[in-house]
Amino acid sequence: MKFEGNLDCPCLYKSIQKVFDHNGILKSRIVDCGGVVKLIVDCCDVKIEYIENTTADISDYVAVENISLKSDTLYKIKLIKVKNDFHILYFSFHHIIIDGDSIKLFCDSLRKAYNEELNIIKRIGKKPQLTQNKSLSYIDYVFYQDIFRKSSFYRQQKKYFQEQFIDQ
Numbered sequence: 001m002k003f004e005g006n007l008d009c010p011c012l013y014k015s016i017q018k019v020f021d022h023n024g025i026l027k028s029r030i031v032d033c034g035g036v037v038k039l040i041v042d043c044c045d046v047k048i049e050y051i052e053n054t055t056a057d058i059s060d061y062v063a064v065e066n067i068s069l070k071s072d073t074l075y076k077i078k079l080i081k082v083k084n085d086f087h088i089l090y091f092s093f094h095h096i097i098i099d100g101d102s103i104k105l106f107c108d109s110l111r112k113a114y115n116e117e118l119n120i121i122k123r124i125g126k127k128p129q130l131t132q133n134k135s136l137s138y139i140d141y142v143f144y145q146d147i148f149r150k151s152s153f154y155r156q157q158k159k160y161f162q163e164q165f166i167d168q
Contacts, residue, residue, distance in 0.1 A: 001107060003087040008118065009079070012089070013048060015113035016077065019106065020046045025097050030069045039142065042073075049078045067094040 003012075020026045028041045067074055074094040081087050091106075098106055148154055 001089040001110070003089065005085055007087045008121070009050075011117045011121065012079070012114055013046075015110060015117050016048065017046050018113045018117075019109045022109075023106075026075065026093075027073075028097060029072060029074055030096075046077065047073060049076070051078055051080045067092060069094065069096070 024041050027044075027046070028039050031038055031040050067076065071094075074097050076090075076092045078090040079087060080090060093103070093106075
């Protein structure tokens with residue numbers, strides 16, 4: 001993404017954090033727990049690398065990067081200051097959390113969040129505090145589904161249906 005003109009970096013950081021907070025899968029990582037692969041959602045702040053670039057070629061910073069499932073994060077974000085009034089926000093995601101079609105949704109959400117943050121600052125004259133999203137997400141669904149699959153009720157239902165369809 002390109003930002004031309006005055007960029008409010010703290011506002012952009014908050015906007016990125018807000019988009020990640022509302023889409024928990026973006027903060028997830030895969031871990032091997034004794035042979036069992038688990039999806040873990042981190043509650044930490046989004047990591048963004050800030051680069052002031054006045055002489056180097058931008059392509060040195062935005063080359064295609066492989067992101068391993070074993071990484072601490074499944075994304076890389078870089079904010080590159082090319083000039084005082086020109087910034088490039090570079091992001092790369094592992095395809096397990098964002099695919100080619102979803103990147104447009106991510107960019108739209110980020111633009112909307114950034115513009116909302118700027119409007120709040122203009123309206124109240126100070127920087128807003130982030131609030132936690134209280135709605136359920138896919139990560140919540142996976143968590144509750146895992147609990148359900150460990151329940152005795154689930155085991156009873158599974159056994160019943162396996163017996164019903166044993167001949168099939």
